[in-house]
Amino acid sequence: MGNEAGEWIIHGVTWDDPKCIHDVDEAVEYINRVGFLPLFKNEIPGFSLEERTVAEYWWSDDPVRDPWRWRIAIAKRHDVLYGKFFAKKAGFISKKWLPVFANYRRDGYDFDALFEDEKAPIKHKNIMDHFMENDAEIYSYELKKLAGFGKDGEKGFDGAITGLMMQTYLCNCDFRKRINQKGV
Known part of the structure; x- marks a missing residue:
């Protein structure tokens, strides 16, 4: 998410893009597959939940399609960790990768x-x-x-x-x- 000319911009994909994550279950599956994932766009192009979701659904308050709401559902499930893990910014870590992060950090x-x-x-x-x-x-x-x-x-x-x-x-x-x- 960036602020361009005073306006907040979400950098997402289209619904039919093969990289698109459509719901919370797909998000958890993807996080578990890659090990960890920042919530918002960062210095690694394409490596965030923001950049793998449809921009229009952010803050829509639709529990099925809103990635901002997914972070709540993911945290409650306890199978993926959510917190400020990446340069003091929010993101996710799979349980498999938690020991690696803990050892390093x-x-x-x-x-x-x-x-x-x-x-x-x-x-x-x-x-x-x-x-x-x-x-x-x-x-x-x-x-x-x-x-x-x-x-x-x-x-x-x-x-x-x-x-x-x-x-x-x-x-x-x-x-x-x-x-x-x-x-x-």
Whole structure:
């Protein structure tokens, strides 16, 4: 996706193009076949979900054809990882390729050893400690509060989460909207 003359442009293909991915199942099959895939166009021509889908369907809110909605369905399935893995940008990694990414991105460290060797900041440690205490799944707004981020606390929660995703310690597994006390 690029911004050309102030207008956001999606670089896609036509529905009948042999490279076109038509639905979420085809997307998962393709990601598993190639191993990993950025969500949006990048420096490698043709290597993104954006460039293998029909541009007109992005943000159409059609759960069957909208690639923006597919990322939610893919994350919920848990058979392909979704997160900010590519130059702090979103994409997918197959479970088969996850160990390769983890070995490379973590340089052999589990998180505790990384922190002990002073190669991770305390804000990352606070996030990981609370993440692990909550059975490895927690709403981001809850994690933010528990880890001491927010109005009167640490700054840079989103950047810290992105950093942990880049190192493959975290990924998105669902997208749920927060519901207030009034049920809205």
